[in-house]
Amino acid sequence: MKLALASFITLALVAQDPQQEPTFRAATDAVLVDVGVQSGRRPVPGLSKAELAVADNGVSQTIDDVTVASDPVDLELLVDTGGELRTMGPMIERDVASVRSLLVQGDRSAVVTFDSQIRAGRPSADPASRGERGTVLFDAIAAALMQQEEPGRRRVVVVVTAGLDTHSLLPATIQRAILQRSQPPVFLIAAGQRPTVVVYGMSGASGAPNVNAEASLAADYRPALREVADVTGGRLFDLQEGESFLTPLRDALAEFRTRYILHYRPTGVAKSGWHELAVKVTRPGSFDVRARRGYWRD
16 A cells, blocks of 8 residues: 655644643643663663763753663654665565564564655565655655554664665654654664665754755765664664674564663753753763653653
8 A cells, every 4th residue: 555645744833832742641631752772782671770970961860760661662664765775675474574583572563665755564576666766855754743642552663774865755843743752662673785875954952854955975875874863762773784784673672672661750950841851871881772762751
């Protein structure tokens, strides 16, 4: 089934109106923050609220509770079938068929493919079923992030991509609004070779890639992908040509399932507007802490 890109863009312009309530979990008297903590690429278990610290717009907050995420997972897998990955098509099709083996009881998965079009369903071996050469990478991510999270479940978006975007239509301001207001983290698996490619300009340190900016030539497209991951609290994985994306996907799901959820009631900060978040581990040691950069509150 082809997904109507124009409809998604219209929905984005309406649903991401700054005057409307953001989808990020910020209730009247509490904020819930998903936090991943790793050491040596392994999740760190058993952290207490005394071993974590959170700052809201630079103001230290009192953590009321820390729980380990336990709700069933809804995985949305976005698979790039654009020209840059077509040589890896058979391997990607095989790996997509094996995704269910990574799920546990209660989990669900959905697959969306994209090139110059967005489609629901697994990639097809028939070239005629694909769009023209090119990709709508950032439009596909935006469309996935606009889906609502069901109560009692947790959504995660994983993108397998060459990292190029040639056809996206959403302006940078809408991209940024969707990233900042969405709930799921985005994990990106960057596949393919590293030729000199077109990389689009960024809209700012806390924004999304600006696909409308003037394009420049660069040898490394990863900063734009890393920005998407960092804003949403996800992670960027590199995939060498010929490697299966199932290994980084397994790592992404393992991290997501072992994340902590911090509960706190904001104090000493404005009630409305953008709230910058900073989360750290106070236990001695070296840790990689992943949490979204902030949230909007109206």
